[in-house]
Amino acid sequence: xxxxxxxxxxxxAVSAALLAAQTSAYESFTLEEQDQIIAExxxxxxECQVQGSRRRQCFVKGxxxxxxxxxxxACMHEGVPQPLKVCAVVKTR
Numbered sequence: 001x002x003x004x005x006x007x008x009x010x011x012x013a014v015s016a017a018l019l020a021a022q023t024s025a026y027e028s029f030t031l032e033e034q035d036q037i038i039a040e041x042x043x044x045x046x047e048c049q050v051q052g053s054r055r056r057q058c059f060v061k062g063x064x065x066x067x068x069x070x071x072x073x074a075c076m077h078e079g080v081p082q083p084l085k086v087c088a089v090v091k092t093r
Contacts, residue, residue, distance in 0.1 A: 029067055031056045032082065039088040041065065046089050064092045 031037070033054040037046055044065035048058040060067050067087050075084035 028057055028059045029069060029087070031058055031085065031087070035085040035087070037067075037087045037089065039090075041089055041091045044089040044091060046087075058087075060089060062089075062091075065089055066092050 030051070031048065035056075037048075037058070040046060044060065044062035046058050046060055046067065048056040051057045058067070067089050069085055069087040071083050071085045073083045
């Protein structure tokens with residue numbers, strides 16, 4: 001039950017983020033250690049490379065694909081300096 005609420009918040013936030021600012025296809029975005037990619041649409045893919053010990057640089061692969069990311073302030077964890085960020089990779093067409 002403890003994990004269910006953050007997961008539902010993440011899904012809701014990503015759905016709302018689809019209408020918000022998005023990263024263009026073939027552009028990159030950064031994820032911290034605790035951040036997650038929670039969904040990839042068919043035909044879309046993300047490749048991430050480790051940048052230091054706690055950061056990943058991610059690249060959207062796939063024609064007409066975008067990453068939509070949303071920060072979830074309600075999902076702060078003890079000892080983590082910033083809120084959780086979740087991303088979904090979606091088709092634009």
